[in-house]
Amino acid sequence: MRLENKVAIVTGGGNGIGAAICAAFANEGARVVVADIDRQGAEQVASSICDSGGNAFPLLVDITDPNSTTGMAATVLEAYGQIDVLVNNAGARIIKGLMQHSLEDWEQMLRINLTGPFLCAQAVLPDMVKRGSGNIINLASIASFMGRPNRCAYVAAKSGVLGLTRAMATDLAGKNIRVNAIAPGMIASPFNQSFAEASDTGPAWAEENLIGRWGQPDDITGAAVFLASEESGFVNGSEIKIEGGWLGARSRSGETPLWD
Ligand SMILES: NC(=O)c1ccc[n+]([C@@H]2O[C@H](COP(=O)([O-])OP(=O)(O)OC[C@H]3O[C@@H](n4cnc5c(N)ncnc54)[C@H](O)[C@@H]3O)[C@@H](O)[C@H]2O)c1
Numbered sequence: 001m002r003l004e005n006k007v008a009i010v011t012g013g014g015n016g017i018g019a020a021i022c023a024a025f026a027n028e029g030a031r032v033v034v035a036d037i038d039r040q041g042a043e044q045v046a047s048s049i050c051d052s053g054g055n056a057f058p059l060l061v062d063i064t065d066p067n068s069t070t071g072m073a074a075t076v077l078e079a080y081g082q083i084d085v086l087v088n089n090a091g092a093r094i095i096k097g098l099m100q101h102s103l104e105d106w107e108q109m110l111r112i113n114l115t116g117p118f119l120c121a122q123a124v125l126p127d128m129v130k131r132g133s134g135n136i137i138n139l140a141s142i143a144s145f146m147g148r149p150n151r152c153a154y155v156a157a158k159s160g161v162l163g164l165t166r167a168m169a170t171d172l173a174g175k176n177i178r179v180n181a182i183a184p185g186m187i188a189s190p191f192n193q194s195f196a197e198a199s200d201t202g203p204a205w206a207e208e209n210l211i212g213r214w215g216q217p218d219d220i221t222g223a224a225v226f227l228a229s230e231e232s233g234f235v236n237g238s239e240i241k242i243e244g245g246w247l248g249a250r251s252r253s254g255e256t257p258l259w260d
Contacts, residue, residue: 014041016189185243
């Protein structure tokens with residue numbers, strides 16, 4: 001098992017991509033803390049892991065509140081005595097025009113998507129630094145690399161997640177703590193359910209990437225396990241895009257690959 005004896009906190013573990021990462025980590029032998037503001041989601045994910053013979057517990061946390069994030073780290077240390085992996089997965093998105101974003105919308109997007117990962121990292125790092133070992137994985141997005149319409153605050157925050165990833169990796173140099181990011185695109189989690197199920201965007205968006213389908217939460221787990229394990233020991237301050245090639249290639253209207 002690739003994560004045996006590791007303790008992993010996954011924020012936003014109660015739904016979608018986070019829930020899939022929790023299950024994959026548990027399958028690889030990690031003890032998993034399903035940390036979420038959604039108590040019911042966290043409880044369901046943790047009990048389904050325990051029912052399948054894994055080790056997990058749910059933890060109520062609001063990643064935007066420093067008291068809550070330091071409390072999270074203290075609870076995990078009391079329960080397991082160590083924190084090896086933090087997956088900063090919890091996130092949210094507001095879709096509104098540039099001029100329709102209120103200051104509150106803007107600040108909420110930055111707080112959840114950028115300040116939250118910073119606070120969670122600050123909460124777990126004292127233990128990681130003390131033990132000379134640790135691993136942080138931040139969930140970025142295709143929106144970290146490009147403008148997307150009607151998502152100015154989300155795009156700004158997710159671009160910031162890549163900057164935060166690089167800056168934290170730099171500040172932690174020499175401490176045996178790596179920080180990397182995963183940048184998903186178009187995953188049919190609750191976050192994107194309405195687009196995946198709609199008769200227009202569902203099939204049409206699937207055709208826009210090079211694989212030709214929507215991604216599923218399980219499409220993210222291989223990279224998460226890789227980054228959390230020693231297999232990625234020389235990967236640091238970096239990111240893995242998982243978006244079916246949507247960012248990597250563009251065809252102009254009428255252009256198709258020629259084979260014959
Ligand atoms: N689904 C996609 O297509 C996609 C694409 C790019 C990036 N992402 C990113 O991946 C991550 C996971 O997305 P998802 O699709 O699973 O979303 P989701 O909405 O299905 O799940 C997000 C989870 O975060 C939790 N959460 C929200 N605010 C919180 C807070 N303040 N404190 C603690 N938990 C909180 C929610 O309760 C939920 O369980 C997010 O960071 C998202 O931005 C998703």
